Amino acid sequence: MPKEKFEEALSKLEKVVERLEAGDISLEESLRLFEEGIRLSRLCNQKLDEAEKRVEILLKDEEGRMKTQPFDPSTGSGQVPSKDSAKDLIVDSENSDDSIDHS
Numbered sequence: 001m002p003k004e005k006f007e008e009a010l011s012k013l014e015k016v017v018e019r020l021e022a023g024d025i026s027l028e029e030s031l032r033l034f035e036e037g038i039r040l041s042r043l044c045n046q047k048l049d050e051a052e053k054r055v056e057i058l059l060k061d062e063e064g065r066m067k068t069q070p071f072d073p074s075t076g077s078g079q080v081p082s083k084d085s086a087k088d089l090i091v092d093s094e095n096s097d098d099s100i101d102h103s
Contacts, residue, residue: 006047013040 016037020030 004043006044006051009040009043009047013037013044016040 016033019025020033020037025033
């Protein structure tokens with residue numbers, strides 16, 4: 001089974017909530033939908049957590065510029081890229097917002 005995308009899971013979750021709020025379904029169907037809603041909610045939270053970790057990997061280099069590190073969701077960590085790596089993304093610190101709140 002292919003992995004579900006965040007947007008697909010969120011759309012399905014919204015439909016589950018609509019059906020539950022309508023209140024015109026049996027108890028058994030309500031429980032089934034509730035279980036599906038919990039699964040979808042957890043999937044959405046997992047996808048959001050992964051996205052947040054990818055964003056947090058942005059680090060300043062020695063010159064105060066921003067660069068990215070590849071994120072490995074299986075380990076939850078990034079690897080420091082080499083200076084020659086084509087994957088490095090350097091953002092001029094004059095064009096970046098240094099007031100990012102990481103709380």
